[in-house]
Amino acid sequence: MKLRRLFLTITAFAIAMGFLESAVVVYLREILYPAGFDFPLSLMPVRLGVTELLREMATLVMLVSIGMIAARRFSTGFAWFIYSFAIWDIFYYVFLWLLLGWPQSLMTWDILFLIPTTWTGPVLSPVLVSLTMILLALVILVGNERGLVTRIPGKIWAGVILGSLILIFGFICDYSQHMLTHFTLVQMFQVKNPEVLEVATRYIPDRFPWWIFGMGEGVILFSIWWYQKQLTQE
Numbered sequence: 001m002k003l004r005r006l007f008l009t010i011t012a013f014a015i016a017m018g019f020l021e022s023a024v025v026v027y028l029r030e031i032l033y034p035a036g037f038d039f040p041l042s043l044m045p046v047r048l049g050v051t052e053l054l055r056e057m058a059t060l061v062m063l064v065s066i067g068m069i070a071a072r073r074f075s076t077g078f079a080w081f082i083y084s085f086a087i088w089d090i091f092y093y094v095f096l097w098l099l100l101g102w103p104q105s106l107m108t109w110d111i112l113f114l115i116p117t118t119w120t121g122p123v124l125s126p127v128l129v130s131l132t133m134i135l136l137a138l139v140i141l142v143g144n145e146r147g148l149v150t151r152i153p154g155k156i157w158a159g160v161i162l163g164s165l166i167l168i169f170g171f172i173c174d175y176s177q178h179m180l181t182h183f184t185l186v187q188m189f190q191v192k193n194p195e196v197l198e199v200a201t202r203y204i205p206d207r208f209p210w211w212i213f214g215m216g217e218g219v220i221l222f223s224i225w226w227y228q229k230q231l232t233q234e
Contacts (some may be wrong), residue, residue, distance in 0.1 A: 003145050006070055006080070013066065015082040017059070018091030024055070025092075037102065039109065045196060053114055063088065075140055075150045083137035086130035093123055109205045112171060117179075117188070118200070119171035121208050121219045129167060132217060136160075136224050143231045152227065159222055159223030166216030170209045178203045 032042040044052070067081035071199040096102055103110065104125035144150045151161075179188045182199045190196050 010084050011087055014087035015091045018094050021092045040218050041201045043201045075152050076144050079137040079140035082133040086133040089126055089130045117172055118175045120175050120205050121171050125213055128200045132220055139228050156227045158225050159198035159219055163216045163219030170212035174206055175203055
């Protein structure tokens with residue numbers, strides 16, 4: 001019963017966060033893309049850019065706080081964190097579609113994140129990652145509810161982290177290739193440099209490396225399967 005109440009409460013909170021996130025994007029698009037969002041990007045004022053970075057960091061703090069409040073154990077706290085993150089991300093797109101009719105399809109390109117650099121990909125890619133996060137969270141939380149020891153072994157952590165790094169590389173590689181044809185790696189992060197900003201606004205997504213994405217997802221899904229197998233053997 002307690003688990004059910006937590007699911008309902010945290011799901012409602014994450015859905016509400018998804019609406020707030022989509023509302024902010026509606027305002028930003030009204031300012032920067034009055035004719036509708038598309039690539040190449042509009043030049044964002046530095047103040048807005050810094051605000052966006054801080055907002056994303058604040059969002060992560062809020063999601064981490066959910067895990068810390070909802071559970072005492074690290075594994076279950078981590079589960080609530082990734083569960084709320086996934087629900088928030090999925091409903092962010094649901095509300096954007098309801099409010100703006102965007103994205104037109106799951107293959108529509110989007111800017112996904114700005115830390116440490118710009119992440120881009122078709123909407124389908126973060127949705128698939130979110131569903132994977134929900135799967136891992138359910139394995140941990142249901143196992144904990146059944147009285148199993150849900151501590152995540154180091155080998156499982158290694159697999160999840162490796163898969164996540166592969167996914168991140170896939171998300172940033174197209175944009176990074178565009179920027180690195182003009183600047184060094186250090187120069188690429190000089191967000192106050194007018195030349196860097198000007199080149200960044202010329203970025204148009206070319207192709208998404210689905211094979212890299214598939215590798216990352218495969219490593220994480222194998223790690224989840226391995227973890228589930230270890231839980232059921234205890």
